[in-house]
Amino acid sequence: MSKAKIEVLEDIYAENDRISSIINKEFDKKGIFGVNVLGSPGAGKTTILIQLIKRMPDIKCYVVEGDIESDIDTVTLRKLGVDATQINTGGACHLDAVMIQKSIDDFELKNDGILFIENIGNLVCTAEFNIGEHIKMIIASVTEGSDKPYKYPLIFENADVILLNKVDLMPYVDFDEEFFLKGIRVLNPHVPVFKVSGKTGEGFDEAAKWLETKKKSY
């Protein structure tokens, strides 16, 4: 890569981090806990948010839905009464801090809430941009296979919590749980991993409880 290209990339990362830090301070001031939700296309990010939100009735939850195009997930969330807003990147492969800064004006953020930011389905580029969050929640799924931590290390290395979704399909796929966890432990020795099923609801009581406790620690 040419020196000019590298410099432009460095500029982009530095400017993004600067704005991310401003958003994060804004969240702190308002008592908002920011969660960056990351995973492959179809890992089950929206379904997981629905399962978590309904287990935290006393906490006001907001969702920023990031998609290249479409508002399918925002429509789904709003039908369930969730306060959700849409970002369409038009083609960009990740959300960045500027997009979040603009979109949170759509909400009247109240004290003691959680703002979930569902990122673009992408295990690579999304890992490189902080967007004001307090924690990164990675959604993996058993149907994607157990080798993902080895192939996409950065996102697993930076995870504050991992939800392994679609465990109801475990009997029908060749998922090597030990290999998956071993890959994670090398990168991120202490990250909690919850086994869940967006379809059956299994495992979400524990995950929601962890999230509530984590929120209080900030």
Place this chain on the structure above:
Amino acid sequence: MSKAKIEVLEDIYAENDRISSIINKEFDKKGIFGVNVLGSPGAGKTTILIQLIKRMPDIKCYVVEGDIESDIDTVTLRKLGVDATQINTGGACHLDAVMIQKSIDDFELKNDGILFIENIGNLVCTAEFNIGEHIKMIIASVTEGSDKPYKYPLIFENADVILLNKVDLMPYVDFDEEFFLKGIRVLNPHVPVFKVSGKTGEGFDEAAKWLETKKKSY
């Protein structure tokens, strides 16, 4: 985005297309048919290549394996006797033409072969870079959900063929096939879609036959 950033991006695309075109001419000269294999992380790209390659015993097949890190898939392919080479991008979210230009020197490409290039698992960035290929083969899977053409339109729009994988899991997931196909038809009215299962081998006879016929037409 600033003018400087846009100009750098335009430079990157133009330079990539220039090299892609050189590679494509090189392929033509050598009688090699180039297939860019694209899909989400865990869609089943490598498994599909194995199923296709074993159905074309008379065609010499080569595989370039693109990964951020690890050589898991290359090792698997080589164990099966497939002529495979690894590209590790180290962090980059897609393969580009320069990477391919370097890696094909690893093979002694012979007349009348197929070179499969398995791209990084990513439905966004990979769609924007031509890498010398004759066709783009998109691997989708039923476990990712039927809304993917609506959320990631570019990659489906540019597809020359789509393989819908993991149909053996259809009874256990909520996959709306009609909605999926409708989404594809809006973007790409005539693209062939083959329903396959990397696990059971279902559907690959037809897909391999299509590929052989397509190869002859170039």
